[in-house]
Amino acid sequence: MVSRTTDDYMALACAGCKAVNEPAFWAGFDRASSQGFYDYFRQITEYEPKRAAKFCIDHYCWLCINPKESEDVVLAREVISIIPDFLQCDNVLGIGEIGLNKNTRNELQILEEHIQLAIDHDQMILVHTPHLEDKLKGTKLILDALCNHSSIDPSKVIIDHVEEHTAPLVMDRGFWSGMTLYPESKVTPNRAVDMLELYGHERVWMNSACDWGVSDPLSVPKAILEMRRRGYDDSFIDKVVYLNPAQFMGQSPKFKLS
Amino acid sequence: MSEKKTNLVDLGFMDARIKLIDIAAFLDRIDRHDQSDDYRVSALKGAFPELLSSETGRAARVLDLLSDQSTEPVSESNMQGAFGAPSPDQ
Numbered sequence: 001m002v003s004r005t006t007d008d009y010m011a012l013a014c015a016g017c018k019a020v021n022e023p024a025f026w027a028g029f030d031r032a033s034s035q036g037f038y039d040y041f042r043q044i045t046e047y048e049p050k051r052a053a054k055f056c057i058d059h060y061c062w063l064c065i066n067p068k069e070s071e072d073v074v075l076a077r078e079v080i081s082i083i084p085d086f087l088q089c090d091n092v093l094g095i096g097e098i099g100l101n102k103n104t105r106n107e108l109q110i111l112e113e114h115i116q117l118a119i120d121h122d123q124m125i126l127v128h129t130p131h132l133e134d135k136l137k138g139t140k141l142i143l144d145a146l147c148n149h150s151s152i153d154p155s156k157v158i159i160d161h162v163e164e165h166t167a168p169l170v171m172d173r174g175f176w177s178g179m180t181l182y183p184e185s186k187v188t189p190n191r192a193v194d195m196l197e198l199y200g201h202e203r204v205w206m207n208s209a210c211d212w213g214v215s216d217p218l219s220v221p222k223a224i225l226e227m228r229r230r231g232y233d234d235s236f237i238d239k240v241v242y243l244n245p246a247q248f249m250g251q252s253p254k255f256k257l258s
Numbered sequence: 259m260s261e262k263k264t265n266l267v268d269l270g271f272m273d274a275r276i277k278l279i280d281i282a283a284f285l286d287r288i289d290r291h292d293q294s295d296d297y298r299v300s301a302l303k304g305a306f307p308e309l310l311s312s313e314t315g316r317a318a319r320v321l322d323l324l325s326d327q328s329t330e331p332v333s334e335s336n337m338q339g340a341f342g343a344p345s346p347d348q
Contacts, residue, residue: 068338102335103326132340136325164318165325190270191317198315231263 001052001210001217002043003028008210008217009055015221018242018257019058021207021249022048023097023126023160026068028212034078037065041082045089058258060249062096062126063087070101070110080113087121093252094118096126097160100138103130111145119149124252125157126178129166131186139166143173156251158205163187167199176248179206181219189223193230196240205245301343 001008001022012020022044024037031037044061052059063086065079086092098114100107118125127146130138142159146152159170160178163186170177177199179192187195192206208219216222220241227237249255281302288294305323308316326344 071335101338102340103331104335105331105333108331130340132342133324133326133344134340136322137328140329141331163321164315165321194317229264229269230266 002040002048003212004210004217006051006055009052009057012217013055013057015218017057019060019249019255020052020210021093021126021245022059022061023066023128024062024064025066025097025128025211030069034075034082037079038082041086045086045091049091056258058091058256060091060093060255062094063092064095064098064114065110066097067099067101067107067111067128067130071104071106073106073110076106076110077113080110080117083117084121087123090254093249093255094124094126094156097128098125099128099142100130101128101134103134103138103141108141108145111142115145115149115152119151125152127157127159129159129161131161135161135163136165139169143169143175146175147173155203158248160207161186162195164191164195164198167195171199171203174203176203176205179204180209181206181216181223182209183214183216183219185214189219189226192223193226196227201236201240201244203244203248204240205248206241207245297346298341298343 001020024040024044027036027040031040041063044063048061049059063083065076070076083095095114095118098111100111115125117123125146127142129135129142139159139162146154146157154174155176158176158178161180162170162177167177167179179187179195181187181189181192186209196204206220206223208217209215210217224237224241227240246255246257285294285299288296288299293299301324305320308319308323311319324343
């Protein structure tokens with residue numbers, strides 16, 4: 001969690017967190033060259049696992065050039081070309097978070113090339129869907145792009161940042177749905193539990209956003225509290241917050257909970 | 259499900275009340291400052307009828323109303339962020 005302090009690792013450890021997923025994401029600014037990504041990939045495959053390990057938390061990551069920076073297709077292709085060098089690292093689970101940001105033709109082209117990269121290297125995929133007014137359209141474009149590849153297995157793809165209007169689209173096509181929780185700006189813990197009630201709890205995981213903006217590493221524990229308030233028992237909660245993500249990530253032979 | 263179930267109205271009413279008053283105050287505020295002529299405000303007001311609907315799925319329908327409904331990728335974008343409601347140009 002390059003954007004977070006060790007206080008957050010401590011809070012996660014004290015809340016019972018066993019492992020974290022760090023998708024390659026925006027640095028808060030656009031990187032000037034592919035070398036910046038090379039250094040970043042080293043950071044999340046070499047140093048960040050050690051930082052997490054100090055708190056007895058396993059660290060896994062996903063690699064890509066994120067959609068916010070993929071408008072520049074020349075840079076994006078340079079970054080994609082260095083990803084295979086890192087795919088053998090012990091904590092790399094797949095390609096992500098790929099997807100769309102403003103639903104442009106260039107973003108879509110780079111999404112296609114990331115999908116092909118995942119296929120060529122037999123990698124799982126973690127997808128980021130656009131925010132706010134762009135999410136519905138972007139989710140549909142992403143689903144179409146994935147389904148255009150007959151070799152894509154939906155059970156090995158998670159489409160993140162679903163909300164009430166996009167979760168059914170994702171689930172209907174057999175993909176995993178990711179609910180990234182924020183204190184207020186996007187899906188809150190309460191709304192995440194609402195979605196479990198509306199759309200079911202198979203092929204769904206929830207995760208606490210830990211990014212540059214206002215976000216709360218303990219959002220998932222807060223969703224657990226909300227589930228308890230609504231009368232859900234421990235087996236239901238355990239499935240949603242532990243067994244489901246373990247099932248998805250366990251499709252990678254690298255994923256082992258220590 | 260366990261036997262213990264909290265009254266969700268007890269739990270959520272005050273929060274919903276606060277948010278409703280916040281929306282009303284926001285509309286008053288932008289009127290006072292002559293800023294209500296904004297496409298985002300129009301989009302927000304366009305979603306209000308869903309709050310009075312008795313049909314479940316209100317959140318999804320509000321999100322749909324605040325979404326870009328076009329289907330083709332755009333040629334390019336000169337910005338990275340989003341505004342929360344589709345621009346009239348979209």
